[in-house]
Amino acid sequence: MKLSSEVLKKMVKSIAMTRPDEISCDECFEQLDQFTEQVLEGKPAAEAMPLVEDHLNRCIDCREEFEALLEAMKSLN
Amino acid sequence: MVKYADRRTNEEWLADLRGVDQESALTDLHDTLTRGLRYALVNRVPYNQLDELVEDSVQDALVKIMQNLDTFRGESRLTTWAQKIAVREALTELRRQRWKDIKLEDLMPEESSGDFTPGILTDPGASPETEALRNSMVEIIQRLIMEELTDRQREAMLAVMVGGMPLEEVARRMNTNRNALYKLMHDARQRLRRRLAEERLSPEEVLAVFD
Numbered sequence: 001m002k003l004s005s006e007v008l009k010k011m012v013k014s015i016a017m018t019r020p021d022e023i024s025c026d027e028c029f030e031q032l033d034q035f036t037e038q039v040l041e042g043k044p045a046a047e048a049m050p051l052v053e054d055h056l057n058r059c060i061d062c063r064e065e066f067e068a069l070l071e072a073m074k075s076l077n
Numbered sequence: 078m079v080k081y082a083d084r085r086t087n088e089e090w091l092a093d094l095r096g097v098d099q100e101s102a103l104t105d106l107h108d109t110l111t112r113g114l115r116y117a118l119v120n121r122v123p124y125n126q127l128d129e130l131v132e133d134s135v136q137d138a139l140v141k142i143m144q145n146l147d148t149f150r151g152e153s154r155l156t157t158w159a160q161k162i163a164v165r166e167a168l169t170e171l172r173r174q175r176w177k178d179i180k181l182e183d184l185m186p187e188e189s190s191g192d193f194t195p196g197i198l199t200d201p202g203a204s205p206e207t208e209a210l211r212n213s214m215v216e217i218i219q220r221l222i223m224e225e226l227t228d229r230q231r232e233a234m235l236a237v238m239v240g241g242m243p244l245e246e247v248a249r250r251m252n253t254n255r256n257a258l259y260k261l262m263h264d265a266r267q268r269l270r271r272r273l274a275e276e277r278l279s280p281e282e283v284l285a286v287f288d
Contacts, residue, residue, distance in 0.1 A: 016280030072113030
């Protein structure tokens with residue numbers, strides 16, 4: 001196995017950021033509509049729902065879904 | 078501050094979707110989801126594929142929405158909750174299409190036996206001492222990854238971090254689901270963090286060697 005220094009840094013960063021209370025994708029999805037509305041309303045969503053914010057910073061799939069949902073809802077409001 | 082354009086309250090949506098006005102409510106919800114999804118996907122999908130992807134995703138989402146209406150807790154507007162389901166349907170399909178020809182093996186780093194030569198040896202800006210330190214760090218991390226993680230954890234972490242494959246697609250190839258895969262990778266990261274501590278290294282120290 002050969003890892004480039006870039007990949008290694010990425011891995012070590014993700015290890016450094018690891019916390020025991022991370023929520024899973026399902027738990028994030030459960031709260032994503034509420035989180036998105038808070039963002040749309042200019043409320044401090046990251047402070048109110050820190051574990052959702054944390055998950056969105058780690059998980060590329062959930063992040064992509066959040067960004068798409070935000071765009072969709074902007075078009076409707 | 079946004080202004081919501083819904084013509085119905087959540088209570089009205091629920092009553093209409095469950096009652097005699099179901100057809101009209103479904104038509105309105107279909108139109109709302111279609112408009113939102115088109116806007117969200119227009120820059121992510123080739124234009125000639127947009128309508129089909131949106132329509133299929135909205136149809137699939139409507140089935141799920143009706144099946145799961147009882148689980149809606151009213152913590153957001155019903156349209157936001159429904160749009161969330163439609164977005165996931167669409168992006169799941171989009172990821173499937175984009176990655177359909179890629180196997181997990183294609184994403185794995187090249188195997189090497191005795192002649193291990195990390196890429197950072199070629200960094201022209203680093204002093205010989207820094208290079209030596211970096212190489213020893215690379216060897217430690219690679220050893221920990223090999224010793225500490227299960228085959229599945231290693232495979233998942235490398236596919237996501239090296240190959241950039243979405244979790245959803247890695248999960249599909251590993252016969253699991255995205256939620257379980259996230260938990261598997263979380264456990265892997267926790268194991269590595271513990272092992273680093275046992276080696277008397279903090280992640281911050283390791284990163285500092287590469288800065």
